[in-house]
Amino acid sequence: MSVQVENKAIKPPLTNIGVIGWIRHNLFNGYLNSLATILIFILLIQLVPQFVQWAFIDSVWFTSGKECHQVEGACWSVVTQNIRFNIFGYYPYEHQWRPLVAMIILVSMLIYSRDWKKWSRKLGYTWLVALFSMGVLMKGGLFGLVSVESTKWSGLPLTLLLSFFGILASYPLGVVLALGRQSRLPIIKAFCVVYIELIRGVPLITLLFMSSVMFPLFLPEGVTIDKVLRAQTAIILFTAAYIAEVVRGGLQALDKGQYEAAESLGLTYWQKMRLIILPQALKIVIPPTVGILISAFKDTSLVVIIALYDILNTTKSILNVPEWTGFSTEAYLFVAAIYYFCCYSMSRYSKKIEKELEYKADT
C-alpha cells in the first residue's frame, strides 16, 4: 500500500506576501504606525497636488516679468530669461563662451578621472594642460583672447573656481598640518595646534572679513592682491584646519604596530609616512573627508557677504531688478537644485570609491 505523500508546499496567506503583505509590514504594523501613515498620507494628498499645480500646471516658462505678475503659478521665466546672467554674471556678454568651455573642460576632466584606476602620470600632465587652458580661457590676454579682469569673474564659474582650488590646495595643507600636530617636535606641534584650534573656533565669515578689510593692511604699500584670490586664500586656510582634524583621526586610528614596523625597517620619517602610514590613514577617513569637502563647496556661497558675485549673489541681483522681484522662490529653487546636484554627486562618488578600496583590501 503506498501513500501518496502530498509534497506541495503550502503558500503563506495572501495577506502576508506581495503588495498587501508589504503594505501590512511597512505601513500598518501597529496602531501608532497606522495612524502615522494615514496622517502623512492626508498631508501628502493636500500638498503634492497643490505643488504640482503651482510648479507645472499654472506655471509660465518663457514670458516677461510683467506677464508673470498676472499668473497664479510659478514664474520659471525668472530663471529662463536671466539664465546667462545667472550663470556667468558680469563676464563680458560676447565672451561668455570662454567660461562655458572652461567649465565643460573641468567637468569632462572630472568625469574622465573619476575612476582612480586611470590615475597615472600622463593624466597628471593632461590635468596641467587642462588647468592652463582653463586659466587662459578665463583670463585671456593670450592667443588673441581679450583680457578679462578677475573682478568680472562671477556666477557659476566663480563658484566652481573657488571650490575646486579650495579643495585642491587645502587637502595637502591639511595633511601637513595633521602630521605637524602628531609630530614629536614640541614647537612645531604647538604651532599646528594653535593654528587648527584658532581657525576651527571662528566662523568662516571672520576669515572672509579679515581677507577683505584686514589683508590690505598686511601688505607693503603699492602691493595689492585681487579680491578673488584673497577670498580663495581664506577658504583654503579655513578648510585646511578641518581636513587636518579629520586626518589626525585617521593617523590615531592606525595600529601602533604599523609605525613601529615602518621604523624597524629603517625607513626615514617621510618614507614611513608616504609609503606606510598615510595610504592607510587617508583611506580610513574618506567618508569624513568628503563631508568636509562638501561643506567647503557649500561654504563658497559665503563670499556673498564680501560682495563677490558667485551664483547665489547673481541670483540675488536678478531678484533686485523691479521686473523680477517677488519670484525668489523659483530663482532660489533653481540655485538649490544646482548645489544639490553637485553635493549629491560628491557624496555618491565617495561611497563608490570607499567600496572599491574596501574590495581591494580584501583580495
Place this chain on the structure above:
Amino acid sequence: MVEIDKATIRKTYFWNDEKTRGVIYQILTAAAVAFIGYYLISNVQENMAKQAIASGFGFLEREAAFEIGEAPIAYSAADTYGRALLVGVLNTLKVSLVGMILTTILGTIVGICTLSKNWLVAKLGKAYVELFQNIPVLLQLFFFYALFYEAFPGPRQALSPLPGFFLSNRGIDFAVPSAHYAWSYMGWAFLVACIVVVIISRWAKKRQERTGQQFPKVLVGVGLLLGLPLLTWIVCGSPTEMNVPTMKGFNFVGGRNISPEFSALLVGLVLYTAAFVAEIVRAGIQSIKKGQTEAAMSIGLRSRHVMSLVIFPQALRVIVPPLTSQLLNLTKNSSLAVAIGYPDFVQVAGTTINQTGQAVEGVALMMVVYLSCSLATSAFMNWYNKRIAIVER
C-alpha cells in the same frame, strides 16, 4: 683580532643625529614664523600711520551713532560702541541658545524617524536629511527671509491661525499676559520647585539603592513643577488680562513681536543643523548592538526601561561629541545673520569697522567672542561627556 678598516667607519656629522636635527628644524620654523609675524605687523603699523587710522580699543568709549534694529537691552544711537557691541553679542547668544535647543529636539525626532519601522516615516526622514544637508545654509536663509516678505501679507491682512497670534511680513506677533506682579512670583515659585525636585530625586535614588523601594518621582516632580506656580497664581489673585497685539496705523501695537530677520535666521539654522544632528542620532542608536536590547529584555525590563536605562545611555556616549561640534557649527553659522540684516555681533562689528576704520581691532574682537563661545561650549560638553562616560572599575 679583527682589524677594523678605518675607511668603513664613516664619520657621523652632527646633522645626522636625530635630536640635533629636530632642534634645528624647530629653530628654523620658529624663526620663519617670527619673521613673517614681524613683517606683517610692521606693515600694518606703517599702513595705519599713513592712513591716519587710530589704534587701540579707545573707540569702545566713543559714541556709536548708529541704530540697531532689535536690542535685548536698552540701546540708542547715543550710546557707546562698547554697548553696541554688547547688544550684538547678546543677539548672537539669543539666536544661538534658542537654535541649539530647537535643533537638538528636531534632530532627535528626525533621527528616530529615519529608523522607524514605518516605511513612509523613514523615507520622509531620510529625504529631509538629504535635502537640507546638501543645500548651503546661506541659500536657505535667503529663501526663508524672502518667504517672509513675499508669501506673508502685510499687517492689515495678517494671517491669524490662533486668536492673538498673527503672521505678517513684519514678523510674528503674539499676545502675552499684561504686566502683573504675580508673574514674577510665579517665576520664583517655578525655580523653587526645580530645586525641590532635584533634591527629591537625589533622595529617591539613594533610598532605592538602600532599600529597593521606588518613589513615584516623575508624578511628584511634574506635580510640583506645575502645582507650585499655579498655587502662587491663585494666591496672587489669578490675573487673566492679556496684552493682545492690535492694529494701529500701519503696524501692530502691544503684545510681543519676533522680527522676520530673527525668525528666518532661526528657522534656517535649525532646519539645516537638525539634518546633521539627525544623522548623528541615527548613527548613535544604530551603534548599539542588538544583543543589548535582547539582554535587557531577558532580564525582565519593560520596553520603556530598555530604552531609558540600557540603549539610550549607551547611545548618548556616541552621540554627544559630534553633537557638540554641530551645535558649535550652529553658533558659528549664526554669524550669517549679517546677510539678512539681523543685528548679530558680526553685523555690529562690521558697522563699527566701517565707521572707525579699525579693522584689526574689529576682527580681533570677532575672533575673541567666537573663540570664547566655542571654548565655553566645548568645556561644558566635555564636562557632560565625562559625567556620562563609562565608569571603569
